[in-house]
Amino acid sequence: MNSNHPSDLTPAGSADSAREFDSEIETNAAERSHASPATPTQIHASGSVGALIRADKLLAGYFPGVNILNEADLFAHEGELVGIIGPNGAGKSTLLKALFGLVHINKGSVTLRDEDITNLRADQLVRRGVGFVPQNNNVFPSLTIEENLEMGSYQDPSSFNERFEAVVSLFPTLGERRKQRAGSLSGGERQMVAMGRALMMAPSVLLLDEPSAGLSPALQDEVFIRVKEINQTGVTIIIVEQNAARCLQIVDRGYVMDQGKNAYTGTGNALANDPKVIELYLGTLAQA
Ligand SMILES: Nc1ncnc2c1ncn2[C@@H]1O[C@H](COP(=O)(O)OP(=O)(O)OP(=O)(O)O)[C@@H](O)[C@H]1O
Ligand SMILES: [Mg+2]
Numbered sequence: 001m002n003s004n005h006p007s008d009l010t011p012a013g014s015a016d017s018a019r020e021f022d023s024e025i026e027t028n029a030a031e032r033s034h035a036s037p038a039t040p041t042q043i044h045a046s047g048s049v050g051a052l053i054r055a056d057k058l059l060a061g062y063f064p065g066v067n068i069l070n071e072a073d074l075f076a077h078e079g080e081l082v083g084i085i086g087p088n089g090a091g092k093s094t095l096l097k098a099l100f101g102l103v104h105i106n107k108g109s110v111t112l113r114d115e116d117i118t119n120l121r122a123d124q125l126v127r128r129g130v131g132f133v134p135q136n137n138n139v140f141p142s143l144t145i146e147e148n149l150e151m152g153s154y155q156d157p158s159s160f161n162e163r164f165e166a167v168v169s170l171f172p173t174l175g176e177r178r179k180q181r182a183g184s185l186s187g188g189e190r191q192m193v194a195m196g197r198a199l200m201m202a203p204s205v206l207l208l209d210e211p212s213a214g215l216s217p218a219l220q221d222e223v224f225i226r227v228k229e230i231n232q233t234g235v236t237i238i239i240v241e242q243n244a245a246r247c248l249q250i251v252d253r254g255y256v257m258d259q260g261k262n263a264y265t266g267t268g269n270a271l272a273n274d275p276k277v278i279e280l281y282l283g284t285l286a287q288a
Contacts, residue, residue, distance in 0.1 A: 040255075040262040041073065048075035051111075052236050053099070053130075053205050058108035060098040067106060068094045070260035076205065076238055081231040083268065085244035085281065086257035092240040093135050095257065096207045099238075100132040101125055112205070126155060131203030135210045135240075138194035141183025145174050148182050148193050152200030160200075167196040170229060188219035195226065199235075206230065208239040212246070224250050244282055248272040256281050 038046075048054045054075040061068040068091045076082045084092050097103040099110055101122045109118045112128055122132070140148055149167060153160045168175030171192045177185075182193050191211050198206055211227065212220040220243055228250050231237045241247035248254050248268040256264040256277055264277050271277050 040265045043265055044073040044075065044262075048073075050077070051075035052078040052080075053110070053112050053238075055095070055099060055110045056108050058095070058098055058105055058110070060094065060103050060105045060108075062094075062103065068103075068260050069098060069105075069108075071108070072098075072257070072261050074099075074238070074255060074262070076236050078204075078236055079231075079234060080236055080252045081228070081250065082236075082238045083247040083251035083254040084238065084240045084257055085242075085247055085254060085271075086263070087281065090257045091260040092257050093209050094260075096132065096209050096238070096240055097134075100130060100207055102132075123155065126201055126203075129201075129204035130207065131198035131201060131205070132207045133191075133194045133198045133209060133211065135213065139182040139185075139190050139197070142181060144179050144181055145185075145193055145196075146178040148197050149174070149200055152197035155201065159202075163200045163202060166202075167199050170199070170226070170233070171196050186219075188215050188222060191215070191223055192226065195230065199230065203235060205236045205238065208237060210240055210242050212241060212243050220246065245272065248282075 044056075048056075056073055058069045058072045059067045070091075072091065072095055074082075074084075074095065084095065086092055094103055098105050101120050101124070105119050109116055111117065112130065115128070117125060117128065117130075120128075140151060143151070146164075149164060150157075150160060153163055164175075168178075173189065174192055174196050177189075182190060185193065195206075195208070195211065208227065212223045215223060224246055227237060227239060239247065239251070248271050251268040254266065254268050254271045255262045256271065258281075263280075264271060264274065266274065272282070
């Protein structure tokens with residue numbers, strides 16, 4: 001792309017020349033976009049402006065010198081429901097953990113509103129309005145539902161009653177069974193407890209790692225409905241899902257992650273109908 005800006009070339013006041021230049025840029029852009037669609041990096045650059053949360057070119061991993069994330073980019077605008085799909089081992093959980101301060105980011109940045117939150121601790125992130133529901137071991141099995149929810153508001157116990165009411169209005173079963181130990185709940189009910197606990201701090205961004213994993217199709221459906229409901233209360237959600245086809249149906253935008261970076265990105269609908277995404281990812285993932 002020509003690096004000269006119109007103002008570098010156009011004498012002040014020469015609007016016609018500027019218009020010619022602009023239309024040339026537009027023509028070139030149209031030709032380019034026809035020849036080759038925008039890359040995930042280009043989409044990130046233009047789409048991420050003003051995002052509520054964004055990750056830029058993350059390099060992160062579990063051991064020094066071994067990066068699992070390989071320049072991963074991601075953004076979510078306020079109120080968006082964003083999905084991440086991709087094969088096993090692609091780095092989806094690692095990305096969520098890096099956003100939540102659980103995996104060290106070696107390079108790149110995470111920004112919430114306009115604040116740099118790269119490598120902040122999880123408790124600092126919770127205070128700033130980020131919630132996380134991990135893929136595994138996401139409830140305290142020996143504690144009751146109510147105690148699990150109390151753990152969610154440990155940073156602000158005075159808000160417990162108000163938040164408890166808000167959470168049980170979304171998940172009435174949690175209120176009815178508040179004295180039941182989480183370990184005795186079904187898989188679907190445990191997911192509700194885990195999401196409820198993360199909601200106790202009224203997060204503005206909720207990171208969900210495979211909330212439907214291991215559930216029957218009927219319970220998976222319930223999880224997706226709940227996720228959509230939470231989103232409709234105004235919570236921005238970034239959800240990693242193994243049920244890729246279903247995930248793309250409910251999200252506003254999605255990312256296909258492969259080998260630690262975004263292979264494809266677009267609206268849920270566009271990804272679900274993209275022949276390459278279907279061939280490479282949805283064919284096998286949808287049957288998983
Ligand atoms: N705690 C860990 N210590 C070392 N390596 C890890 C750890 N967790 C994950 N990895 C490695 O990081 C890579 C990405 O794993 P990650 O869990 O992020 O993948 P994923 O996309 O979430 O996969 P899945 O769909 O199976 O959940 C894998 O090669 C995995 O072996
Ligand atoms: Mg995972």
